[in-house]
Amino acid sequence: MHEGVSKGLIFDIQGHSIHDGPGTRTLVFLSGCPLRCAWCSNPEGLVLQPQLMYKPRLCKDCPARCVPGCPKGAARQSENGGSHILFDRVLCDSCDTMECVKVCYMRALQTSGKWYAVDELMRLFNRDRCYWGPEGGITLTGGEPLLQQEFVLNLLARCHDAGIAACVETSAYVPRTVLLAALPCIQWLFIDLKHMDSGRHRQGTGVPNELILDNLRWISRTNWPGRLVVRTPVVPGFNDTVANAEATAEFLAEIGLSEINLLPFHRLGASKYGQLGMSYEYAEQPAVGQEALEALAAVYREKAITCHLGSDTPF
Ligand code: SF4
Ligand code: SF4
Known part of the structure; x- marks a missing residue:
């Protein structure tokens, strides 16, 4: 089934996005993810197979x-x-x-899921390019976009050579070597940090958080000139506590990062679970209210961490 490293499996491509990086962007959703977040809004992108x-x-x-x-x-x-x-x-x-x-x-x-060659994507990016404006570019997301590492590194290098600005949204649950190779071709990084307690992180996502924290520490110590924004999906009953917000704020301060983007849990992907024959643990879960989000934002702001809510991150 796999096309090798010459092609990448992609489950969606969206043009004209203004929420995942500066300017107007083309979003590329890559299939496959090492995490299994029970609230995932893109269940069709979990496995590396159509x-x-x-x-x-x-x-x-x-x-x-x-x-x-x-x-x-x-x-x-x-x-x-x-x-x-x-x-x-x-x-x-x-x-x-x-x-x-x-x-x-x-x-x-x-x-859901189609194999693309790098050349096909580059043709598509060149078609979209006139809509991006001076700030825009591409954003690779997923799934975990760095999972298909050889394909993605090839794609990022081609974009870099073509002067296309790239943003990557990752769990950072990837080997350091992949980040090391990708960073020179990336201008923006969004890294999800879902829980500071490793045991709770494993319960919610299927994996512990040590590798993610280590990668965040490492990136913050490099001379990489891009912008790193930590993102936390606020999931009711999982990480919507003041204690977790305090621990996250302390960690960010310790490694020298000063901003976070809280994304409220939503159920926009619920119908896709049924279409895939999967059950959805959060089918009846109400969304997080603005008041609850503001209370968590206040925890960060008290510790001098700039906190953006939802899609209001200034680019
Ligand atoms: S029903 Fe399933 S096994 Fe049969 S052709 Fe369709 S995808 Fe293949
Ligand atoms: S029965 Fe439904 S799913 Fe099957 S071929 Fe007809 S329309 Fe498609």
């Missing part, structure tokens, strides 16, 4: 072509009648042809 997505509301007036169309027998009609289809996701996991998508004329079945 994903089958099923949208039942589009599935109608069709003789269920996908059922005989699946060579693995993974698709079957619901016993409750109607034209809704059930998919055996274990069998689907090993599928690399997605024949069912080809026979679904209603587009109820779609593939």
Whole structure:
């Protein structure tokens, strides 16, 4: 399934973004992530493999072509009648042809994730370039954009040579060598810091936080001339406590960083869990209120850390 290092798996490309770096930017969402945050809003980007997505509301007036169309027998009609289809996701996991998508004329079945060569992306960036303005460029996000390391380092080097400003949004749960190779080609870094307690971090994301903290410490000591903004998704019941905000502020001060961006938890990705056949732990979780966010922001500001809320980070 993998195309090797010559191509990268990308699950979305969005133009005209103004929230993830300065100016107007083209966002590239790379597939695959070593973390498993239970609140993730991009579940279609978790694994490094194209994903089958099923949208039942589009599935109608069709003789269920996908059922005989699946060579693995993974698709079957619901016993409750109607034209809704059930998919055996274990069998689907090993599928690399997605024949069912080809026979679904209603587009109820779609593939998330497409392999791109660096040249294809460079052509796309050159097309978008006239909309970016002097400050804009590209932002690589995901998933974890640095996971497909050889492809991404190649892409970043090409952008650098072409004078395209690059921003990367990463968990920093990556080897130091990858950051070392990427930094000279990056102008902006957003690094997610989800919890200061390593045990709680592991509970919420599936991995401990030591590597992330070490990488943050290391970057802050380098002479890298770009701008680093730490981002924390504020997740109810996980990290929305004053104690965690205080510990995070102390850590930032200790390593010489002076700004943070708090992003309130939202459920905008909820419908995608159903489309992927996944359950969503946060399906009923209300969003974080502005008052609660302001209370956390006050903790940072008391410790002289500039705190941006939501998409209000000044670029
Ligand atoms: S998923 Fe597509 S091919 Fe299958 S029954 Fe629905 S509309 Fe038809
Ligand atoms: S993705 Fe592959 S295995 Fe799954 S239903 Fe479609 S054709 Fe069958």
